[in-house]
Amino acid sequence: MLVMKQTNGELDLVQIVQLNVSASNKETVIEQATQLLVENNCVDPAFAQSMKERETRANTFLGRGIAIPHGIAEDRHLIKQDAVAILQIPQGVEWNPGQIAYMVVAIAAQTDGHITLLQTLTGLLQNDEQLQQLFKTDDEQLIVTSLNNSSEETEENEVLPDFAKKSNGRWIIPMAYTLAQPQNGLKLPDNSIRQFAYVMQIKPLMQKI
Known part of the structure; x- marks a missing residue:
């Protein structure tokens, strides 16, 4: 050890x-x-x-x-x-x-x-x-x-993971990951730590705040 x-x-x-x-x-x-x-x-x-x-x-x-x-x-x-x-x-x-x-x-x-x-x-x-x-x-x-x-x-814009959730007894696994860079006034909620996943190729909604 x-x-x-x-x-x-x-x-x-x-x-x-x-x-x-x-x-x-x-x-x-x-x-x-x-x-x-x-x-x-x-x-x-x-x-x-x-x-x-x-x-x-x-x-x-x-x-x-x-x-x-x-x-x-x-x-x-x-x-x-x-x-x-x-x-x-x-x-x-x-x-x-x-x-x-x-x-x-x-x-x-x-x-x-x-x-x-x-x-x-x-x-x-x-x-x-x-x-x-x-x-x-x-x-x-x-x-x-x-x-x-x-x-x-690792670069600042390196891919970061957002982990899959368990839904109806099945794991929904992220297919790819990306770090959200706020653009055009769009930002992710603070509690997401500026990350989101392309889960099964569906983008989670970004919110304007």
Whole structure:
């Protein structure tokens, strides 16, 4: 296991990497990630339940073998310091039906600064060869370095994800993502963090404010 503190964008992050994790389901992965965060004084043990609650509200599978579980906003008081627990799962674990995660990045962030982490991961999503290497490497430092390098290379207009919602028992998965840049007086509501998804090629409505 590798533990280090790294400045990532606007965040000072504790980064914890655990290789060769074995898990039968995502609940077990969430519990293992929480344990790593607890052992490093980053979160309260109750944060595990917060991440599980998030899974009932939204799909945290980012795509291409990466999942990013995180707690619900009202439980941010359970976070002691900003951190990520990165679990490599070479055999994979089913996150949702048809979605297999090989790397899980559990995020504990007290502010909306976690958007910086999402930018970091979108850079990796565009490099399948690098992802496959990270899914199998026995070098924890390679994973940390790849994440931080991707963050530095991400442009301000980089694609950002807005996660799918569960509707009538089915996941609605975003087909592509984009960062909304206000133009001609159009802006997204503040609580959307200026993001929206092309979900099944249907654009969510932008509002004039």
